[in-house]
Amino acid sequence: MHLCWTLALMMMVLVCVTEQQVNYRRPTRVGVTCCKEVSRGRIPPEVKLIGYRHQNALSPCVDAIVFYTEKDKYCSDPTARWIQFRMKGLNEIED
Numbered sequence: 001m002h003l004c005w006t007l008a009l010m011m012m013v014l015v016c017v018t019e020q021q022v023n024y025r026r027p028t029r030v031g032v033t034c035c036k037e038v039s040r041g042r043i044p045p046e047v048k049l050i051g052y053r054h055q056n057a058l059s060p061c062v063d064a065i066v067f068y069t070e071k072d073k074y075c076s077d078p079t080a081r082w083i084q085f086r087m088k089g090l091n092e093i094e095d
Contacts, residue, residue, distance in 0.1 A: 034061035035075030042082050043067060043074050049086065051093040054078065068093060 035055055043049070049067050055075075057063040065083055067074040067090075076083060 035064040035066060036060050036062060038062060038064045038075045038077040040077045040080045042080075043076070043086060047074075049090055051091045052087055053093040 047069060049069060051068045053066050055061060055064045055066050063078055065076045065078045065087070067076060067086065
């Protein structure tokens with residue numbers, strides 16, 4: 001009889017623990033996609049840019065002008081002298 005009570009108690013504990021795990025929700029992982037470094041090098045004139053946006057420095061991201069093409073993005077140093085020239089005529093992309 002003692003064995004039955006012990007088994008019943010163990011089953012109840014197992015059910016309670018399992019129920020707790022069913023209700024547990026893992027936190028959603030948010031990936032960081034930003035420029036973590038920039039280039040001072042010029043983007044070649046033959047590269048067709050479609051827009052740009054300014055990225056503020058908020059760790060791990062750095063201050064950057066992000067130029068976009070149809071398929072790629074270029075992380076550029078906002079203090080580089082050629083930046084203003086390449087921004088002319090491009091639309092600023094909003095997040």
